[in-house]
Amino acid sequence: GQQVMQIPQYQHVQEGEDFTTYCNSSTTLSNIQWYKQRPGGHPVFLIQLVKSGEVKKQKRLTFQFGEAKKNSSLHITATQTTDVGTYFCAGGSRNTDKLIFGTGTRLQVFP
Amino acid sequence: DVKVTQSSRYLVKRTGEKVFLECVQDMDHENMFWYRQDPGLGLRLIYFSYDVKMKEKGDIPEGYSVSREKKERFSLILESASTNQTSMYLCASSPNSKFFETEAFFGQGTRLTVV
Numbered sequence: 001g002q003q004v005m006q007i008p009q010y011q012h013v014q015e016g017e018d019f020t021t022y023c024n025s026s027t028t029l030s031n032i033q034w035y036k037q038r039p040g041g042h043p044v045f046l047i048q049l050v051k052s053g054e055v056k057k058q059k060r061l062t063f064q065f066g067e068a069k070k071n072s073s074l075h076i077t078a079t080q081t082t083d084v085g086t087y088f089c090a091g092g093s094r095n096t097d098k099l100i101f102g103t104g105t106r107l108q109v110f111p
Numbered sequence: 112d113v114k115v116t117q118s119s120r121y122l123v124k125r126t127g128e129k130v131f132l133e134c135v136q137d138m139d140h141e142n143m144f145w146y147r148q149d150p151g152l153g154l155r156l157i158y159f160s161y162d163v164k165m166k167e168k169g170d171i172p173e174g175y176s177v178s179r180e181k182k183e184r185f186s187l188i189l190e191s192a193s194t195n196q197t198s199m200y201l202c203a204s205s206p207n208s209k210f211f212e213t214e215a216f217f218g219q220g221t222r223l224t225v226v
């Protein structure tokens with residue numbers, strides 16, 4: 001069945017360093033969503049990408065959807081302590097009517 | 112603001128008990144979901160519902176059932192709780208028939224421990 005993997009599972013960075021998490025699907029996706037879950041909190045929607053090769057920015061966050069619509073990435077420039085949390089991608093498929101969440105990347109930022 | 116409210120933040124139950132987890136949303140959303148979250152496994156879909164009295168199995172429905180008698184309420188039932196059902200349970204809702212391309216709104220989660 002459809003699987004969505006994320007790497008790395010954990011990342012520790014010094015404040016000010018950049019961070020990237022990668023999301024890979026076993027099948028072609030219709031769309032990709034990204035969520036952030038703060039420690040002790042619940043996932044909160046960040047953004048959705050639907051077009052092949054699409055790039056979207058939110059302040060220091062840059063989201064990309066691969067040309068083949070099978071992978072995606074989230075890049076954070078100059079991390080801050082407020083970026084701490086777990087980042088999930090979720091791949092949507094019109095063929096299967098499913099939204100599959102990735103395994104998540106937990107980001108820790110040291111001041 | 113959309114609000115998804117889960118009845119309990121923390122629950123401790125005994126093996127073999129029947130457990131009810133309740134979820135209420137206040138935005139008239141068609142779709143409601145139950146996920147479980149375990150370290151290293153991400154969020155896995157247990158059941159979802161796209162309308163009142165309708166339910167569909169997700170990826171890990173074994174040992175669970177659901178009930179949706181009213182549009183705003185979606186209940187997850189553990190028929191006979193087992194220790195391998197110790198987990199964080201997250202309820203979510205979304206407003207669109209094409210739920211896979213619509214933002215999901217999550218509740219605060221229920222951390223269930225089965226002893």
